[in-house]
Amino acid sequence: MPATRHFDAIIIGAGAAGMFCAALAGQGGRRILLIDHSPEPGRKILISGGGRCNFTNIGASAANFLSANPHFAKSALGRFTPADFIALVDRHRIAWHEKTLGQLFCDGSSKQIVAMLLDECAEGGVETAFGQAATVDHRDGHFHASFGQSEAKAPALVLASGGLSIPKLGATSFAYDVARRFGHKIVEPRPALVPLTLPEGQALFKSLSGVSANVIASTGKGKFREAALFTHRGLSGPAILQASSYWRHGEPVAVDFLPDQAAGWLRQAKREEPRISLRRALGRCLPDRLAETLGDQLNLSGELANIPDKALEGAERRLGDWHFIPNGSEGFAKAEVTIGGISTAELSSQTMQSKRVPGLYAIGEAVDVTGWLGGYNFQWAWASAHAAAQAIAAGDR
Template identity: 85%
Template sequence: MPKTSSFDAIIIGAGAAGMFCAALAGQRGRRILLVDHSPEPGRKILISGGGRCNFTNIGATASNFLSANPHFAKSALSRFTPADFIALVDRHGIAWHEKTLGQLFCDGSSKQIVAMLLDECAAGKVETAFGQAATVEHRNGSFQVSLGKDVTQAPALVLASGGLSIPKLGATSFAYDVARSFGLKIVEPRPALVPLTLSGEEALFKTLSGVSAEVVARAGNGSFREAALFTHRGLSGPAILQVSSYWRHGDPVTIDFLPDLRPGWLRQAKRDDPRITLRRLLGRTLPDRLAETLSDQLGIGLELGNIPDRALDAAEHRLAEWQFAPNGSEGFAKAEVTIGGISTAELSSQTMESKRVPGLLAIGEAVDVTGWLGGYNFQWAWASAHAAAQSL
């Protein structure tokens, strides 16, 4: 435990947002205590990006985020950009590379990002209390945080303990519970960037477990062109994880299996090669097992020359707008992030401070700002942490 019982700010949650906020505020000369109930900081960082940490996305803008207020993230994101974080990574000599769609990963290990954040915290003389469960009270304008038998206090408290995703790594409702205790509104948390499950007649697609294809997937007002993966439980892969953030129970997920083909391609194929079957034709673009299943589902087994144009048009339309009806998702256990959280209507977009409780701030995944797959949520962690740190 720290010897000092009084700080300028107490930050609860030693994930990406919490550690970065603590480091920046500490380097501004603030006395900071960083608390986490886990004995190890940055556990979610360590598993991210397949262990290589997809630490930002070079194209990150507010349009890549979901929130009840789509404008809320603009201020923080504009004041701390991907280039700013890349400069920090470079300063620490961490090698990185760009994958598809602007995603940046460590060449080595995500452990390097955790080590970098801890080094930055050390540079800011941040004191830590890891493996400590915290309880919070507010008295006389001061936040009192009990850690076992010890009590610390500060005029500012930062909620950085994240959302409900991946409970096996220690995710809890702590940030929401504290926010509610102060009367702050919570946007209903639900799993995001999560595989979707299928049942009933669609269960036959489970025989395709392990098969993937590049598609355009749509749900709600979200549309993404990436790989979709069939699993023994339903649908996954980047395209599905992306649209899961936009999906609501009862809504369909629409898949275009052949996004590069122009309208009329089946009639043209019939004219070019009337003896070809749909299965063989689909197999030129799609994995064989998927081509077989789709042609069987469409009931077109004859050579195309024997199929009326009207039937080909119907098949073409269905392949472009194949609808699945997920019966749910794999839940918070498999969700990469939580959508929803502490309402942005309660917070200043400039400082991340509560409008009704002076000195109470919320950052990162605890807030109702959720990014796309591909490094966006880390960029929100860095940007919201930066915004809060400048105000502490």
Template identity: 65%
Template structure:
């Protein structure tokens, strides 16, 4: 006979544990089923093992979704400050890095331990190493794993997206959603390095070189570091832009975000004996400066260069066009853009509108944050929204 619970949460990641803890502390009998051998595997590797657990500035503008308004409700009701209070109540020391990113002083293990503590307060049962064999719906949900069957009137899909498959990530959330007739927004890798081919392979020669730039893809622009790799482009500025980039589109890099106007004409007036290569070397890593100067082909001293040529070179340096030939895929993607369509869900409770008792939270849903703690904040906020409704 099937064991009975009030709610079954599939997935012991950030969103699943947060949801289970909140529901358990509200008196619900909650079971969490996790395929991996231990909970919170993605949390443990995040932020270089220190877990960038939220971003103090997190708001709806920092998220991509087919419906940009969907995330507003959950994010407003459970904020980064709320999560920070929880972190502090567990005595976890933290620090702020650039751009509002908050990290543990110690280890990401502290965040997992905190979530497990919160689950324990609500008598949540967590079973790891459980492979779901089938999920059936009648007047509730019956979940069968290799070790038995359990039932509950509510089921929460918190199994994440397919990014980082070596951590055990799969597209199971989408299979389950389709089983219940929920639409899926086409998933694609996000926060992922981009690859270069053709003539741009030349830039692979400076693999390992990093520089502060501003990147643009679509209408989005990010001023952070870019890193040249043996396959193409990476670094925070590129990862951010990759979420907005679509195959076939160009990516633009401003190599001199501090400069404006006709800056090379000004340089000509101030230092007529300087060359473009030398001038760039004062502002950028030498190998990058050399490759840009080479591509621009302006080898004469500024004083001997036509104004038109200097103006054109300046414009290119401010908006250098790359034509990536792809991404490094889900294997290297930190998160997934797309997922269970928000049109199918209540923005207040994360409940499926057409399937009573079914919920979807976290990365499984078509809400994707920027790099820098935003995806964790969505996990906490959507988890709390569902946990309050169960």
């Protein structure tokens, strides 16, 4: 066995958080080793944003994140902002554009972000070991990593291997397992930003597969106005993905199908065009197939003139608060991120370092901080990586 090599920090996980942390700590004068069991770094970056990487959101703040401690993310997010990452992207001359709701995407390809991070790592003299699974332990004041035929040790270890979402890209429980071994609690990991499935009793809506509409979807404390999409298994689209992070099994998801319609709009339609049907009135606001299905479910046939005002008011109320009871989600296989993870209770919000084990850090998706859809989770990756890298760079030489 070759001699054990010494580094200032070992980072496990070459995703967004791990690569950025490695680059910053390396550029801060530290000798860094970045390990990942995948031969290809940044695999989730590559598929993000439809291949264009929604790399941040200009409105990102702690209010856009879920955590058992809703204040935990404030420090890191406040010290490394979307503007800071945009400046890096601009320095690498990567063209970008803003879509809706502050979401920023590459004009070209997600590959540009991965290449940028690898270039930044190279600038910091980061050593990499890709395609090699690591095992770690802690003794004599150092973290020891075994990978392939190699051994390394360092006074700092950064868990940046992410959560459980998208296992086909290599997601594992590595970070949770190591954290548990060092006495850290894990907040129950669940799929987040994930399509929800409907039971057979609501098969009628599955027949609308491919139909989408702009709605307000809400469950728990989450309420989002974006597009909802019916699928052959249930509900998807941005509004549903957002709501899914707040959804718990057995709870309803309420959908307002007509958020732009003022109260009394059906009675007004009745006065102005008494001879049209409810289905036709809905068809002026919604896709035809959806209007037809909702109209059938409301069971109000004939002309509006022949439907009592009270019945129309009842229809409006139901259209504005239509309850679906999902029987589950499409799971980690389709979840964009994992909610839950390493508890923030024993991590420093300033440095992301363990309060239990000096030198142990956790960043990115491995931590119980989960962002909304739209670039927020990348911003958490950059900000938490920056916080840890600053602490590592400032540590004892």
